[in-house]
Amino acid sequence: MALDAVRRGQPGERMKLESDLNMALGNGELELFYQPQVELISGQIVGVEALLRWNHPELGLLGPDEFLDIAEETNLIFPIGEWVLKTAFAQAKQWQTACFPPLRMAVNLSV
Secondary structure: OOHHHHHOOOHHHHHHHHHHHHHHOOOOOEEEEEEEEEOOOOOOEEEEEEEEEEEEOOOEEEOHHHOHHHHHHOOOHHHHHHHHHHHHHHHHHHHHHOOOOOOEEEEOOOO
């Protein structure tokens, strides 16, 4: 399966990607990466932005532009959004427990 086939509108490939996305949450294929937000004057990290990626077993690491439309159309966006929030909060708690300085965390959610 290739994303190009999905983009060209081949129904079988799109259905496969939908099915894969449905299983991705339970299979631990979704990941959050944290991009630092740096204050320009001091050079200090003052926050992070949580960035969602899907580590697809066949297609590799996919950015949100490659799967969030499908998630929204199939209502998978709600459990994915819940997972993102829980995971980001858990990471923030780990940083707090490790005595990291307080950081703002930006998390993008679908309306």
